[in-house]
Amino acid sequence: MSLLSVLSNGEVPMAVKVHDLSITYRTTFERKPTLKQALVRFGRGQRAVREIEAIKNVSFDVRNGTSMGIIGSNGAGKSTLMRAMAGILPPTTGSIEVWGRASTLLALGVGFNHNLSGRENIILGGLAAGLSRREVEERAAEVAEWTELGDFIDMPMRTYSSGMNARVGFSVAVHMKPDILMIDEALSTGDAHFREKATAKMAELRESARAMFLVSHGLGSIKEMCNEAMWLDRGKLMMRGDPAEVVKAYMKFVKVKKSESATEDM
Amino acid sequence: MTAPSDSGEGRARVGRARDAEFEPVYHYYGPHRAGLPPLIPYFRELWRRRAFATEMSRATMRGANTSTFFGQAWLIINPLLLAAVYYVLVTIIRREHDPAFFAHLTLGLFAFQLVGTSITSGATSVTSSGKLLLNTPFPRLLIPLSAARTAFFRFLPTVPVYFVFHAIFLTDVWSPKMLLSVYFLATMVVFGMGLAAFFAALQVYFRDTSSFLPFFVRIWLYLSPILWAPEQIIGRFSGPIMTLIQVNPMYSMIGGYTELLQNDAFPPTYMWISAAAWALASAVIGFLYFISREREFAVRVV
Numbered sequence: 001m002s003l004l005s006v007l008s009n010g011e012v013p014m015a016v017k018v019h020d021l022s023i024t025y026r027t028t029f030e031r032k033p034t035l036k037q038a039l040v041r042f043g044r045g046q047r048a049v050r051e052i053e054a055i056k057n058v059s060f061d062v063r064n065g066t067s068m069g070i071i072g073s074n075g076a077g078k079s080t081l082m083r084a085m086a087g088i089l090p091p092t093t094g095s096i097e098v099w100g101r102a103s104t105l106l107a108l109g110v111g112f113n114h115n116l117s118g119r120e121n122i123i124l125g126g127l128a129a130g131l132s133r134r135e136v137e138e139r140a141a142e143v144a145e146w147t148e149l150g151d152f153i154d155m156p157m158r159t160y161s162s163g164m165n166a167r168v169g170f171s172v173a174v175h176m177k178p179d180i181l182m183i184d185e186a187l188s189t190g191d192a193h194f195r196e197k198a199t200a201k202m203a204e205l206r207e208s209a210r211a212m213f214l215v216s217h218g219l220g221s222i223k224e225m226c227n228e229a230m231w232l233d234r235g236k237l238m239m240r241g242d243p244a245e246v247v248k249a250y251m252k253f254v255k256v257k258k259s260e261s262a263t264e265d266m
Numbered sequence: 267m268t269a270p271s272d273s274g275e276g277r278a279r280v281g282r283a284r285d286a287e288f289e290p291v292y293h294y295y296g297p298h299r300a301g302l303p304p305l306i307p308y309f310r311e312l313w314r315r316r317a318f319a320t321e322m323s324r325a326t327m328r329g330a331n332t333s334t335f336f337g338q339a340w341l342i343i344n345p346l347l348l349a350a351v352y353y354v355l356v357t358i359i360r361r362e363h364d365p366a367f368f369a370h371l372t373l374g375l376f377a378f379q380l381v382g383t384s385i386t387s388g389a390t391s392v393t394s395s396g397k398l399l400l401n402t403p404f405p406r407l408l409i410p411l412s413a414a415r416t417a418f419f420r421f422l423p424t425v426p427v428y429f430v431f432h433a434i435f436l437t438d439v440w441s442p443k444m445l446l447s448v449y450f451l452a453t454m455v456v457f458g459m460g461l462a463a464f465f466a467a468l469q470v471y472f473r474d475t476s477s478f479l480p481f482f483v484r485i486w487l488y489l490s491p492i493l494w495a496p497e498q499i500i501g502r503f504s505g506p507i508m509t510l511i512q513v514n515p516m517y518s519m520i521g522g523y524t525e526l527l528q529n530d531a532f533p534p535t536y537m538w539i540s541a542a543a544w545a546l547a548s549a550v551i552g553f554l555y556f557i558s559r560e561r562e563f564a565v566r567v568v
Contacts, residue, residue, distance in 0.1 A: 025562070025565045026562075026565075027565055027566065032473040033471060033472065033473060034472055034473050034474040035472040035474050035475070035478075036474055038472065083400070083564065084295065086401075086402075086403055087293055087295055087403035088399075088400065088401070088402070088403050088564050089561075089564055089565065090295065090297060090561045091295055091296060091297050092297055093297055094296075094297075095294065095295065095296045096293075096294070096295040096296075097292075097293070097294050097295075098292070098293040098294075098295075099291070099292055099293075100291060100292075101291065102293075104401055104402070115329040116325050116328070116329055120325050120328075123321060124318065124321055124322055124325060124398075125398070125401075125402065127315065127317050127318035127321050127322075128315070128318050128398060128402045128404045128408075129402055129404070130311075130314070130315055130404065132317070133317045133321075
């Protein structure tokens, strides 16, 4: 526990503090809104946007040395919360404070430009994240080797399989020497060998990073890798505490809902 | 615990912390009431990450095979073909053949392409970088600026081509004044950056913007002194219409540029001022509109 520098008053320093956070965003019905549709809608007097309340009054704080698992059903706001903590989505009300550089591996991974090679995407991702060119070039070689993709690393990313994509994404996130690591559903597409390697790497990072957030539907890996867990449901924080207990409560809740809907069907 | 906005002490802390949004170590994320983040840290961070814009532009050009021979050659062949088409057109309409006019046409066309490409490639720059927007926080303005850089680097190979025509058709026009044309080129680059940012943000809300743009750019081309020279229209139009023609930003930018490079003349003062004013206005309005909207992009672009 050498990394846990303890403050003079005996408290472990804070890594992330979320205060009364609500996120409401407006989005359009169409996947690709166009002026044409806007005019048609305007003619009919319809509203073209709908509001989504993704997070409702969530408060929590995370101290250094925590690895926090976040569980919840689809659409519970897990990914939105991660994006907000990474500074990608602005809070509607409330505040988020983060001490340290966050590295994110969110649901979609890296590889935004599929015409570029894996290596080029790694470099671009690193530069966007604010590393200097020298740092990025050093790390790109390290990342490329760690992915074990061989020649594929210099091929356009459109030729990659989803598992290969996940490998690149994960490698980038863990090699950026983050203070706070956020991983969203990253390990679901890797093969057995890579999953094992990734698990080992995450255990290693838990020693060096200040805090880690893991979103997963794999409740087993939450129990295994995290020392705290949070359960979100429809944007609300339902429970926070020991992973085993939170998972148990979540399982119970899901089962209850299931039986209710089952009775409705009859 | 009281909410930060309820207590004076809390508000002071928020004020201090707000400056730290783009700082590397401590981050504070709060709601933006006015829509604009604090601009000084924003631009400081933008400057710190300029390598990203450079690399993105380079990678785009590599991806589009711009670095291969025929990729490069196309950057020259394409505007040359366009110049040839317009030359034939103008020759037919005027029923006279003027080789020096071909030099005028290529110069104007190449410069206009710089602004036109900034607009059209800037417009799609944000919507086509979806995953990066979703996963990494950084000043989004880097994306359209990178598109503007690409447009500039696509313009560069046309410069030596122009000077070949200049050497052939305008042998006697060489003067130190030509160096001043860099001023008008710079205004066009800045003007293009502002428009790239503006249309990039607009494209997020209306995805058919990029379909309208080529027509808009084409009409603008006809309204600018490229197929015609400024001296040809003087006296032909009445006062208000003439003013309208001169208000066109490209009138001053391309007009001043060609005056210096081809006519060995010093452009009138209003051209210098108007070109700079348009460039500045475009940059300020385009950048501020983009920055005020950029925090919504992550939920709008998927």
